Amino acid sequence: MWKSIFKGNGIIALILSVCLFFGVSSPVFALGGTQPTLNEPAPEFSLPSNDGDGKVALDDFRGKWVVVYFYPQDFTPGCTLEAQRFQRDLLEYEKRNTQIVGISVDDVQSHEDFCDAESLKFPLLADTDGRVSKAYGSWLSGRSLRHTYIVNPDGLLVATFLGVRPVIHSQEVLAKLDELQGIQG
Structure with missing residues (x-):
């Protein structure tokens, strides 16, 4: 799989492969493009969802x-591991008045199959042309990068996670939400 993702990107592929192998979160992952600015309105989107109810914005x-x-x-x-962890912690997100939204270039049918197979209860959105991934600086060689963004209730982007580690990521996001919301742990 990595061969097809990094084909033709030489040194970038080598750096990313080493970082991925060692689980390093690094500014190298910002290679996906210009990151949106913190404390500014998050890039808007409206994309088809796995739930069959049209677009989610x-x-x-x-x-x-x-x-x-x-x-x-x-x-x-x-x-799969990242999605499973978000699903496992979904009640904790709901307690924090937080909606999870996953985005990749896969189409709606793939998202439907994935949600069915993993019993996911949050929307996955189909960014098949990569427009939204690019707007968030989460794009490299035809794929979305593993980046996460937290948007506050007023629509401002308040946190960014680049090059995340799926096994611990959901807990990192919950901890950041607690910090942002002033929740004592």
Whole structure:
């Protein structure tokens, strides 16, 4: 899989492969493009969802916290683990008035199959042309990068996670939400 993702990117592929192997979160992952600015309005989106109810927009969640996570591909080991962890912790997110939204370039049917297979109860959105991934600086070689963004109830981008480690990421996001919301642990 990595061969097809990094084909033709030489040194970038080598650096990213080493970082991925060692689980390093690094500014190298910002290679996906220009990151949106913190404490500014988050890039808007409206994308088809796995739930079959048409499009889901960031604006649909105004008044809630939103975790927008980008991931490379349905059914791959890291992406599956990350989705499972968000699903496992879904009640904790709900307690924090937070909506989880996953975005990748996979189509709606792939997202439906993935949600069914993993019993996911949050929307996965199909960014098949990569437009939204690019707007969030989460794009490299035709795939979304593993980046996560927290948007506050007013629509401002308040936190960014680049090059995340799927096994611990959901807990990191919950801890950041607690910090942002002033919740004592």
